[in-house]
Structures are given as structure tokens and as C-alpha cells.
Amino acid sequence: MISSPAAPCAFGTHRVLEPAGALPQSAWRLDNTPVARANELLCAVDVLNIDSASFAQIAAQWNGDADAIAAHIRETVATRGKQHNAITGSGGMFVGRIAAIGEARADRASLAVGERIASLVSLTLTPLHLEEILAVDVATQRVRVRGSAVIFATGSFAKLPDDIDLDVALSVLDVAGAPAQVRRLTAPGQTVCVIGADGKSGVLACAQAKTRVGPAGRVVGIVPRADTPGARFVADAGYVDHLIVADARDTLAVLDAITAALPALADLVVNCVNVGGTELASILCARDEGIVYFFSMATSFTAAALGAEGVGKDVTMIVGNGYAKGHAEVALQTLRERPPLLAYFTARYGARP
Amino acid sequence: MISSPAAPCAFGTHRVLEPAGALPQSAWRLDNTPVARANELLCAVDVLNIDSASFAQIAAQWNGDADAIAAHIRETVATRGKQHNAITGSGGMFVGRIAAIGEARADRASLAVGERIASLVSLTLTPLHLEEILAVDVATQRVRVRGSAVIFATGSFAKLPDDIDLDVALSVLDVAGAPAQVRRLTAPGQTVCVIGADGKSGVLACAQAKTRVGPAGRVVGIVPRADTPGARFVADAGYVDHLIVADARDTLAVLDAITAALPALADLVVNCVNVGGTELASILCARDEGIVYFFSMATSFTAAALGAEGVGKDVTMIVGNGYAKGHAEVALQTLRERPPLLAYFTARYGARP
Numbered sequence: 001m002i003s004s005p006a007a008p009c010a011f012g013t014h015r016v017l018e019p020a021g022a023l024p025q026s027a028w029r030l031d032n033t034p035v036a037r038a039n040e041l042l043c044a045v046d047v048l049n050i051d052s053a054s055f056a057q058i059a060a061q062w063n064g065d066a067d068a069i070a071a072h073i074r075e076t077v078a079t080r081g082k083q084h085n086a087i088t089g090s091g092g093m094f095v096g097r098i099a100a101i102g103e104a105r106a107d108r109a110s111l112a113v114g115e116r117i118a119s120l121v122s123l124t125l126t127p128l129h130l131e132e133i134l135a136v137d138v139a140t141q142r143v144r145v146r147g148s149a150v151i152f153a154t155g156s157f158a159k160l161p162d163d164i165d166l167d168v169a170l171s172v173l174d175v176a177g178a179p180a181q182v183r184r185l186t187a188p189g190q191t192v193c194v195i196g197a198d199g200k201s202g203v204l205a206c207a208q209a210k211t212r213v214g215p216a217g218r219v220v221g222i223v224p225r226a227d228t229p230g231a232r233f234v235a236d237a238g239y240v241d242h243l244i245v246a247d248a249r250d251t252l253a254v255l256d257a258i259t260a261a262l263p264a265l266a267d268l269v270v271n272c273v274n275v276g277g278t279e280l281a282s283i284l285c286a287r288d289e290g291i292v293y294f295f296s297m298a299t300s301f302t303a304a305a306l307g308a309e310g311v312g313k314d315v316t317m318i319v320g321n322g323y324a325k326g327h328a329e330v331a332l333q334t335l336r337e338r339p340p341l342l343a344y345f346t347a348r349y350g351a352r353p
Numbered sequence: 354m355i356s357s358p359a360a361p362c363a364f365g366t367h368r369v370l371e372p373a374g375a376l377p378q379s380a381w382r383l384d385n386t387p388v389a390r391a392n393e394l395l396c397a398v399d400v401l402n403i404d405s406a407s408f409a410q411i412a413a414q415w416n417g418d419a420d421a422i423a424a425h426i427r428e429t430v431a432t433r434g435k436q437h438n439a440i441t442g443s444g445g446m447f448v449g450r451i452a453a454i455g456e457a458r459a460d461r462a463s464l465a466v467g468e469r470i471a472s473l474v475s476l477t478l479t480p481l482h483l484e485e486i487l488a489v490d491v492a493t494q495r496v497r498v499r500g501s502a503v504i505f506a507t508g509s510f511a512k513l514p515d516d517i518d519l520d521v522a523l524s525v526l527d528v529a530g531a532p533a534q535v536r537r538l539t540a541p542g543q544t545v546c547v548i549g550a551d552g553k554s555g556v557l558a559c560a561q562a563k564t565r566v567g568p569a570g571r572v573v574g575i576v577p578r579a580d581t582p583g584a585r586f587v588a589d590a591g592y593v594d595h596l597i598v599a600d601a602r603d604t605l606a607v608l609d610a611i612t613a614a615l616p617a618l619a620d621l622v623v624n625c626v627n628v629g630g631t632e633l634a635s636i637l638c639a640r641d642e643g644i645v646y647f648f649s650m651a652t653s654f655t656a657a658a659l660g661a662e663g664v665g666k667d668v669t670m671i672v673g674n675g676y677a678k679g680h681a682e683v684a685l686q687t688l689r690e691r692p693p694l695l696a697y698f699t700a701r702y703g704a705r706p
């Protein structure tokens with residue numbers, strides 16, 4: 001039912017070269033041959049949007065040198081047939097145009113060769129073939145390339161909107177899960193704490209949270225510095241009621257700051273940082289029986305599990321799911337409905353001359 | 354508010370030797386001096402119950418040799434002042450007797466020196482001093498020792514019951530979160546899938562699940578082999594309606610088996626295995642908008658997050674929290690209310706002549 005000799009596997013196992021029997025995400029190496037098999041979509045890729053935790057790790061390894069980062073990515077893709085960071089375990093997404101549509105795809109009638117799309121599945125499971133790396137933009141964590149990628153039958157992707165700048169849409173779709181999940185998990189009057197409120201997913205999370213909790217609720221943003229564009233923006237736009245400057249790895253400093261700022265702990269804590277060691281601060285900011293939502297790919301499962309147990313904290317900890325029904329539309333709509341947010345994303349992530 | 358010069362930190366940071374500013378769980382090395390500071394409980398330890406993932410890793414490294422495992426544990430505790438497995442990131446728990454009660458403890462009046470207790474916080478954050486390792490029981494993952502351990506103000510522990518054999522109570526309390534969380538997350542008529550149904554937490558999860566879902570619900574157990582004591586027991590006791598034999602790392606085999614056995618996917622999937630690489634199988638066994646509860650310490654955060662996104666699966670993935678209000682009592686009660694389960698645990702984990 002999953003696969004048959006006539007149709008390649010819906011999950012893409014027919015592209016796994018090693019180890020045998022693995023799924024593409026856990027595979028070491030994928031077959032990145034640039035053709036569309038029966039249920040596949042082949043895309044001409046021009047941009048890779050590297051996951052924030054992964055890019056930070058690679059950039060740190062090469063002291064932010066763009067050429068060295070490019071060589072690192074070239075080597076990873078040549079070796080593994082995908083952009084899969086072995087240290088962080090994370091990937092990113094791509095943008096490109098549909099180049100070929102497998103003849104057995106259910107969505108065949110709604111697609112056209114040449115349409116501009118963005119992948120909404122991780123690069124860690126996406127067969128990728130690079131002809132050339134044109135430029136690495138360290139500021140936006142964006143890599144311009146010429147190459148090809150494959151989307152499987154179960155892989156999700158979004159057609160890019162006409163009304164939003166391409167680069168802006170791409171940067172938002174990369175973290176589309178965050179605003180969609182925050183929207184689901186919040187209710188009027190609640191207190192929401194966003195750790196890493198100044199990053200891309202953090203800003204979107206604050207914007208959705210503030211709308212949802214309403215005037216009776218509170219949104220608290222925790223940022224490492226007050227003078228970054230993201231920190232200034234969430235404060236100026238009114239997406240946070242309190243901005244706390246603290247290193248999220250300094251658990252006790254965070255707890256002291258949040259208990260000083262708030263009469264009670266948060267109903268929902270959203271972790272959007274891209275560094276490790278922030279699990280316990282996240283847990284301690286949540287009220288008893290509250291929710292801690294880990295969107296950060298730098299989260300350690302055991303640090304979270306044992307951290308909560310170690311301090312006897314009865315909270316529900318959720319693994320950030322990059323996919324939620326309709327998440328691409330929610331993310332884009334979050335921008336459309338908030339002109340200042342759209343302006344901020346355009347200034348920060350939009351195409352530059 | 355967290356600490357003052359007069360009272361040591363409620364989280365135990367006063368015991369952290371390195372790195373400075375860390376909390377005990379994330380610290381490399383703790384001060385394991387066997388004294389009770391003002392808000393601490395000092396215990397004479399006689400048993401370490403090593404976490405299943407950790408014990409499996411250590412045992413594999415030393416080919417199951419008890420002496421080598423003992424030397425490994427001795428070395429870890431001597432180096433770090435705690436039993437913290439650097440590879441799995443996990444610890445376990447201890448059992449012992451109260452040896453000294455800090456004069457500033459709020460629970461001072463309800464405690465007595467000599468009372469038998471079990472720690473309900475991880476050994477990864479518990480200052481531990483070993484005088485001697487007496488025996489390593491590879492079958493029960495239990496290590497008999499002479500030593501001392503410290504419980505902090507926020508650390509939880511359970512007084513051991515009089516009506517249940519000590520070793521049995523200990524083995525149950527070690528995984529007390531599992532039955533408590535399953536009890537919360539299930540409702541009559543639901544379908545629950547327990548992956549690793551033959552292990553300690555898996556058996557307890559099945560027992561609670563079957564009671565909660567009732568005759569109209571279904572419990573499916575997935576086990577690597579049908580002939581283990583645990584697999585035979587859950588089937589014979591009627592705690593599972595279907596027993597599926599599959600390697601949980603073989604994602605497609607698990608999915609094929611569960612779709613063959615059930616008319617619909619599970620409302621709740623509970624992952625209780627002690628090996629890595631089972632995240633995607635867990636995700637695929639859950640229905641759309643279902644819950645996947647990862648109790649296994651071998652869970653990879655990124656494999657779960659990217660796995661769900663990669664197959665476009667809208668599920669809520671929860672990080673197993675070893676603590677839940679009243680979990681020790683729920684776990685012991687799970688045994689008391691089920692004589693066959695108590696008999697099974699007694700035969701398998703109870704004291705032997």
C-alpha cells in the first residue's frame with residue numbers, strides 16, 4: 001500500500017542509497033539524479049534557505065567566511081545527495097520552479113511547469129543536485145544556487161504568492177509552523193512568553209500571540225540584546241508587552257527577570273532560539289500545567305525531559321512540528337494582515353539591489 | 354528569590370562545580386560532598402536504577418560484562434559527582450534511606466531519618482558519592498551500592514510503600530511518568546498504540562491505556578519479538594487487543610503492519626523503546642491531528658520534528674515528562690489495582706533469593 005513495483009514509494013525510499021531500508025530523512029545518502037519519477041516533482045532550484053541552527057553552526061565553524069561556507073555546503077551535498085547538517089541534524093528549504101511533473105501525481109492537473117514554488121519539507125530529506133553555488137548571504141542565511149531538487153508524493157510545498165516579494169515569502173514560509181502553532185495554542189487573556197523574540201520565527205510568534213491573547217493578555221519577549229532590529233521591532237510594533245533582555249542559557253537570570261516582570265508565569269512558552277542550553281529556562285517560565293513549545297531545532301530532547309522532571313515541573317512540552325494544516329497560508333496571512341510586519345520583513349529579508 | 358546567602362539554591366546550583374552558572378542537570382561536575390545543606394535531604398543510597406537507554410548503551414559498550422559496567426559507573430561518578438551518561442544524556446534514580454534533613458526544609462516535619470525513599474528526579478542532576486559498588490544486575494539494570502546522594506529543595510522523591518516489594522516499587526517508580534501521562538491523554542473508545550509494549554514503561558502504559566479506552570477502544574502493542582516475557586504478558590493479560598511483531602526502526606514495516614491490523618490510525622501513540630531511529634514509525638502510526646508521546650530517552654528532537662514535517666503529518670508530539678502531579682501514586686496504584694500486573698512485576702523485578 002505504501003509502494004508497488006509500478007509506483008515509487010510515497011515517502012521517497014526509492015531514492016535512498018544507504019543505509020538500505022532507511023527513510024530519506026534518516027538516510028546517509030540519497031540518489032539525487034535530477035529526473036522526475038512517476039510520483040515526483042522535479043524542480044529547478046535557485047535558492048537554498050538554510051535552517052537557522054544549521055547555518056549558525058556552519059558559519060561559526062568557518063568564522064562567517066562566505067566562500068568557506070559555500071565549499072562546506074558543496075561538499076555536504078556532493079557527499080550525501082542532500083543538504084543535511086550532521087551536527088545539528090537540520091536542513092532548511094528551497095525555492096525554485098517546477099521543471100517536470102511525474103505522470104502518476106494526484107495533483108498533476110493543478111500544477112504547471114515553470115510555476116514558482118517553495119519546498120515546505122526539510123532539505124534533510126530532499127534529493128538535491130547542485131551545479132553551482134552563486135552566492136552565500138550570511139545576513140539572510142540564504143544561498144543562491146543553480147541546481148535541481150525532488151519533492152516526493154508526501155512532500156509539501158507552496159506556490160509562491162504574487163502579492164508578496166519572493167524573498168520575503170521564502171523567509172516566512174521557512175518558519176511557517178511557528179505562527180500557525182502559536183495561533184492554535186493561544187486564547188484571549190493568556191500570558192505568552194516568546195524566547196528568542198527577535199528572530200524570524202520569534203517575531204511571527206509574537207505577532208500572532210499578541211493578536212490572539214488580546215488586550216487582556218500579555219506577551220513577553222526574551223531577547224539577548226535590546227538593540228537588534230528584531231528586538232526593536234517587536235517592542236515598537238506593540239507585539240510584546242514586556243521585552244526582557246537576558247541570555248536564555250542563563251536559566252536563573254531568565255527566571256528572575258520573568259518573575260520580576262509578571263504577576264504569574266506564562267500559559268505558553270515558545271522557544272525560538274538557535275542555540276542549545278535553553279530548555280530549562282523555557283520550562284521554568286511556564287506555569288504549572290502550562291505548555292512549552294520548542295520550535296528551536298537546537299533543542300535537546302533529554303535536556304527538556306530530564307529538566308522538567310529534575311525541577312518537578314508538571315508542564316506539557318511539545319516538539320515543534322514544521323507542518324500544520326494550512327500553515328503556509330497562515331504564515332503569509334500573518335504578514336498580509338499586519339502592514340508594519342510586512343514592511344519589517346521586506347526591509348530585512350526582501351531582495352536588495 | 355531563588356537563593357539567598359542564608360539558604361542554598363532551590364535548584365541546587367550551589368552544588369555546581371563546573372561550568373559556573375549551570376544548573377545541576379547541565380553541569381559537567383557536581384560537588385558530591387555527603388552532607389545535608391540547609392534545604393537539602395541527604396540519603397544513604399543502596400540501589401541505583403540506571404535509565405534503560407543509558408544502561409543499554411553502557412552494556413553494549415562492555416558486551417554486558419558486569420565488572421566492566423561497574424568500573425564504568427565508578428569512573429563516571431568519580432569524575433562528575435553524578436551518574437550522568439554523556440552519550441545518552443540520561444541517568445536513572447536511586448533508592449535509600451533518609452540520613453539527614455536540612456534544617457530549612459519546608460517538609461521537615463513530615464520526614465524522619467531512616468525512612469526508605471526513592472528519588473523521582475534523574476541521577477543526571479543528583480549529587481552522588483559512591484563508597485562501593487556491590488553488584489550489577491544486567492537483567493534488571495539495577496546496581497547495588499553503598500553511597501550517599503543529595504535531594505534538592507525542588508527535587509521530588511517518594512516514600513516507599515509498605516505493601517509492595519521494595520524492588521518492585523523501585524522498578525515502577527523509575528517509569529512513573531508513563532502510566533500517569535497515558536491516563537491523562539486517553540479517553541473511552543480511543544485507539545492507542547504502544548511502541549515497545551514489552552518493556553517496563555510499555556507494559557504499564559498498555560495496562561493504563563486498556564482500562565481507559567474500555568471495551569469500545571483498542572490498544573495495539575508493537576514489540577520486536579513475540580516470545581519475550583513482556584510481550585507474552587501484555588497479550589495474556591488482555592492489555593493489548595493486537596500484538597504486532599516488528600522492529601520499530603523499520604518504519605515502513607511498522608506502518609504496513611498497523612494499517613493491516615487497524616481500520617484507522619491511532620489517536621495516541623506512546624513510544625517506550627530504548628533504541629534510536631523509531632521517531633518516524635511513531636509519527637506514521639498516529640492519525641491526522643493525533644498525539645505522539647515520546648517517553649523514550651533515545652528520542653531525537655530533530656528526527657521527530659523534521660520527520661513529521663517531512664511527511665506532512667499534522668500531529669502533536671510531546672516530550673515525555675518524567676514528572677506529573679501524583680505520578681508516583683498513580684504508578685503504584687496501577688499495580689495495586691491489577692493483581693496479574695503486580696505478579697508480573699514481582700516475578701520479573703522483585704527481590705530474588
